[in-house]
Amino acid sequence: MTEDVTLMKGNEAVAYAAIRYGVDGYFGYPITPQSEIIETLMEAAPWKTTGMVVLQAESEVAAINMVYGGAACGKYSMTSSSSPGISLKQEGISYLAGAELPCLIVNVQRGGPGLGTIQPSQSDYFQTVKGGGHGDYRLITLAPNSVQEMADFVSLGFDLAFKYRNPAMILTDGVIGQMMEKVKLPEYQRRRTEQEIREQCPWATLGKTKERGPNIITSLELDAALMEKNNERFQAKYRVIEQEEVRYQEIECEDADYLLVAFGSAARICQKAKDLAREEGIKVGLLRPITLWPFPGKILNEYAGKVKGMLTVELNAGQMVEDVRLAVNGKVPVEHYGRLGGIVPTPDGVLDALKEKIVK
Amino acid sequence: MDISSIVSPENLVYAKPEIMNDNHMHYCPGCSHGVVHKIIAEVIKELDLQEKTIGIAPVGCAVFAYKYLDIDWQEAAHGRAPALATAVKRLNPDKMVFTYQGDGDLAAIGTAETIHAANRGENIAIVFINNGIYGMTGGQMAPTTLSKMVTSTSPDGRDVQMMGNPLKILDLLALLDGVCLATRVSVHTAAAVKKARRMVKQAFENAMAGKGTSIVEVVSTCNSGWKMTPADANNWMVENMFPVFPIGDLKNI
Numbered sequence A: 001m002t003e004d005v006t007l008m009k010g011n012e013a014v015a016y017a018a019i020r021y022g023v024d025g026y027f028g029y030p031i032t033p034q035s036e037i038i039e040t041l042m043e044a045a046p047w048k049t050t051g052m053v054v055l056q057a058e059s060e061v062a063a064i065n066m067v068y069g070g071a072a073c074g075k076y077s078m079t080s081s082s083s084p085g086i087s088l089k090q091e092g093i094s095y096l097a098g099a100e101l102p103c104l105i106v107n108v109q110r111g112g113p114g115l116g117t118i119q120p121s122q123s124d125y126f127q128t129v130k131g132g133g134h135g136d137y138r139l140i141t142l143a144p145n146s147v148q149e150m151a152d153f154v155s156l157g158f159d160l161a162f163k164y165r166n167p168a169m170i171l172t173d174g175v176i177g178q179m180m181e182k183v184k185l186p187e188y189q190r191r192r193t194e195q196e197i198r199e200q201c202p203w204a205t206l207g208k209t210k211e212r213g214p215n216i217i218t219s220l221e222l223d224a225a226l227m228e229k230n231n232e233r234f235q236a237k238y239r240v241i242e243q244e245e246v247r248y249q250e251i252e253c254e255d256a257d258y259l260l261v262a263f264g265s266a267a268r269i270c271q272k273a274k275d276l277a278r279e280e281g282i283k284v285g286l287l288r289p290i291t292l293w294p295f296p297g298k299i300l301n302e303y304a305g306k307v308k309g310m311l312t313v314e315l316n317a318g319q320m321v322e323d324v325r326l327a328v329n330g331k332v333p334v335e336h337y338g339r340l341g342g343i344v345p346t347p348d349g350v351l352d353a354l355k356e357k358i359v360k
Numbered sequence B: 001m002d003i004s005s006i007v008s009p010e011n012l013v014y015a016k017p018e019i020m021n022d023n024h025m026h027y028c029p030g031c032s033h034g035v036v037h038k039i040i041a042e043v044i045k046e047l048d049l050q051e052k053t054i055g056i057a058p059v060g061c062a063v064f065a066y067k068y069l070d071i072d073w074q075e076a077a078h079g080r081a082p083a084l085a086t087a088v089k090r091l092n093p094d095k096m097v098f099t100y101q102g103d104g105d106l107a108a109i110g111t112a113e114t115i116h117a118a119n120r121g122e123n124i125a126i127v128f129i130n131n132g133i134y135g136m137t138g139g140q141m142a143p144t145t146l147s148k149m150v151t152s153t154s155p156d157g158r159d160v161q162m163m164g165n166p167l168k169i170l171d172l173l174a175l176l177d178g179v180c181l182a183t184r185v186s187v188h189t190a191a192a193v194k195k196a197r198r199m200v201k202q203a204f205e206n207a208m209a210g211k212g213t214s215i216v217e218v219v220s221t222c223n224s225g226w227k228m229t230p231a232d233a234n235n236w237m238v239e240n241m242f243p244v245f246p247i248g249d250l251k252n253i
Helices: A010-021 A036-044 A060-071 A083-098 A125-129 A147-164 A174-178 A194-200 A224-244 A264-279 A297-304 A320-328 A347-359 B033-046 B061-067 B081-091 B103-109 B111-119 B169-174 B190-209 B230-244
Strands: A005-009 A025-028 A053-056 A077-081 A103-109 A140-142 A167-173 A180-184 A248-251 A258-261 A284-289 A291-293 A309-314 A334-338 B053-057 B072-075 B096-102 B125-130 B179-186 B213-219 B248-252
Touching (some): A010 A147, A025 A036, A025 B081, A053 B081, A060 B081, A077 A083, A147 A180, A147 A224, A167 A174, A167 A264, A174 A264, A258 A347, A264 A284, A264 A309, A284 A297, A297 A309, A334 A347, B033 B061, B033 B125, B053 B061, B053 B081, B081 B096, B081 B111, B096 B190, B103 B111, B111 B169, B169 B248, B190 B213
Parallel strands (some): A025 A077, A103 A167, A140 A167, A309 A334, B053 B096, B096 B125, B125 B213, B179 B213
Antiparallel strands (some): A140 A291, B179 B248
């Protein structure tokens, strides 16, 4: 039996996975390097098959607010963009978090700041995991390192978002979005009926019935005492997510003297760097955070008792390294190696940095 | 005679619409919002749309509109109500979706969302309260503030050379092919309320019939912001607002 395996770009995988998952609405605005997502959806025309709505909005601001409107109806609603466009969406993301609305946002990062470059980057880590919009909120953040994970994380993202009534983000970059790999797309799953949504999401604004009072989706509460209660509820939810949903991958970490810590495209490069190091007799492992929030700090802290040092490799000036250092809490040296502005590090560059900064 | 013998169902000639609940309104006495809320409640009831209606509340004085009408509501970020309504309607084509927005929300910060939702001909109704001032934040200049009108950010009166002209956004919207109804009404007299009610009803019917975007602009008073009595505010509106924002249909197809 032949498996249903195809060759495609990461961006295309997101689009096809969304249709197959039974997404109700995609709202987006073109920006490089992620425009293939909306192009693929428009080409596939799922409104003729599954009934999925696809709309090119007038701006990223409008698109994220369309997601808010759809999510508030309990519908699977998503958008995608790249760094400058994601900055524009921050207001909407904060409102989504404040109104506890589940949705999926895809950020195919490019180098910044400002208009920056269209080349890959991971410099939106802080923006994503520390809260790019206003207020105390958290985004469930998934970091795929392959085209397969681009497809798989659409369903994982929606599942987690709806489980916790919280927006989720796939934080990827131009490397993963643009590169072609083989992928096995998920099985088709039909879109939920209105009745099913009403049962699964009793809070959804689908029209008031005689059986219940009005449903109101809002992030507003002028009474500070009640607003503090809302915030405490959010924080309690975030603690549960931190407890239950941490995901990471360990590659040859068991006997490692040194650890590379990297996510997404940087983790792919580090896989090769790890092999090169082992060929030279340096026992290196790779720990790849899959969820960037919740962050796999606990396992990193455990490894801090076993290894001699860690090197984080990022396509930025050193962002995740702060969370690794917090987790390690000074037990072993933690250094950072990164390339900036759209330059992708090479495995040799990583190995050199490892020797220079950590192995010595 | 005992009052209780008069207060009986057979003598009832007027009642609060049942969709309006008993929450105390935060609106100032004399403000137009309460009347427009009542009109919407009456029309939803008349068209039997309570179970099909989703309202989108704005940021501004009507931010708490969701507290007063017993329907499902979404509270939007400032200016973004038409974007929310776009998705709600497209994902639920059988529902009646309307936005309720003030002049700052619709014609300043939300101009892009307003123009593009209307241009796409989204099958939604937009109820637009134009009182020429930011009420909620304490009386600052709005995009529709009249020339020479005094506000807290135009204390010597709006200088159109420096601050721009009052924006006649309904005129702009009426030009768009996606718009089926662009009309201006007011609610300062019983006759005006009746007319406004008729236009809101038509807008909601248009939304259900899939005719395109309907905009009902209610030229309104903000007696607190204008620092006038309610009666003076009504007169001032007739004398000063109506010449700039004339009552009537700009487009009705």
